[in-house]
Amino acid sequence: MAGPGDKNTADGAAVNAMRIMLNLINIDGTIVIGEGEIDEAPMLYIGEKVGTGSGDAVDIAVDPIEGTRMTAMGQANALAVMAVGDKGCFLNAPDMYMEKLIVGPGAKGAIDLNLPLAENLHNVASALNKPLSELTVTVLAKPRHDAVIAELQQLGVRVFAIPDGDVAASILTCMPDSEVDVLYGIGGAPEGVVSAAVIRALDGDMQGRLLARHHVKGDSEENRRIGENELARCKEMGIEAGIVLRLDEMARSDNVVFSATGITKGDLLDGITRKGNMATTETLLIRGKSRTIRRIQSIHYLDRKDRISSCTSCKPFSLRSRAAG
Incomplete structure (x- = not known):
């Protein structure tokens, strides 16, 4: 296929x-x-x-x-x-979008999605004892990330922009022979929870945030309708969108x-x-x-x-x- x-x-x-x-x-x-x-x-x-x-x-x-x-x-x-x-x-969540920030074991505890991305990257670089210019960040090459990629380039970090496939990139943050230090971006929540499982298994760190479709794809009538349905399903499942989820909330055991x-x-x-x-x-x-x-x-x-x-x-x-x- x-x-x-x-x-x-x-x-x-x-x-x-x-x-x-x-x-x-x-x-x-x-x-x-x-x-x-x-x-x-x-x-x-x-x-x-x-x-x-x-x-x-x-x-x-x-x-x-x-x-x-x-x-x-x-x-x-x-x-x-x-x-x-x-x-x-x-984590039991609807199929919707998730903002993700993922690092390997060396930067465990150095991330916080409530902080600006630049501050997170400075903290990760410090934890890894390397300058920003040697930090490698993977981002999905989507229009929604254009401003993020521009910010990363302005900071001087190395940027790997990939078309799709953030689970593979998530795993690479934790592999000892990989040069990927950070994954950041907005992708699918199913992929986010799968990533959380493997990041927990490999002793890395991750935070996520569920986002409704109209907050990601634009506030059109269709996107708002889908997004409101997603938010309603979150409420039914007892989950709050828009708040930061820690790794142990997405994968509660190793x-x-x-x-x-x-x-x-x-x-x-x-x-x-x-x-x-x-x-x-x-x-x-x-x-x-x-x-x-x-x-x-x-x-x-x-x-x-x-x-x-x-x-x-x-x-x-x-x-x-x-x-x-």
Whole structure:
């Protein structure tokens, strides 16, 4: 599905494949962060039950394709991502926008979204013991960030402007061999909660702020209608938009398992390659409790996957056995 130009077809295929495999696992799973409303694509919807219903009760934050447009256009850094944690572990919020500020372990405690961005960057640079000119900040290259990018350039920091894919950039802030120090910008809340899970697992730091659509995309009649619906859903869920959320409010425990599989080749992972009946993937698997990071290369026989997708009597398997260690 990479490269045909139809992001909704790609997203639909990813949602279907992920749902099929989740329903084969011996868990009592609930989707607490899904995807699709902002992109107008099919969803693993908030509140959906997955798994066999037996086994551990877990909450799941998921984005079957982080970077639908990148997948459709064959661009770099598209991922399939999922975080699994104990019941009540993840922030349960509507699919809306979120302002995010993320740093690695070296700058933990140095960020505050209530402060101006420039002050935050000075604090991060101080924590990392480097001048601003050596600080690297990743920002989504969206019109809403034009003023932010101009401010960063004026401050003299190094700016990486990426078209999409802030989950991959979030992870890179915490990887020891990465040159990314900070991620800042406004993206999707589902991606924000998934990012919070992996940042918590890797001992980084993050703050977020839920924003209604008309506060991000412009105050048109349609955007205001959608934004007011988002705010109403926040109220129903007991969440207040516009206030700063700390990392431990978005991911309440480090007892999480995070998985990211590359769809298109990127800075973090290789993409899917296919040769005949075989496909090769690379996955980053992170277990927060032990802070274990694994890179897994897998070969998939596609005819076997087709059998699983149509199987009504396939034997379930245990998540515990896959996530141990």
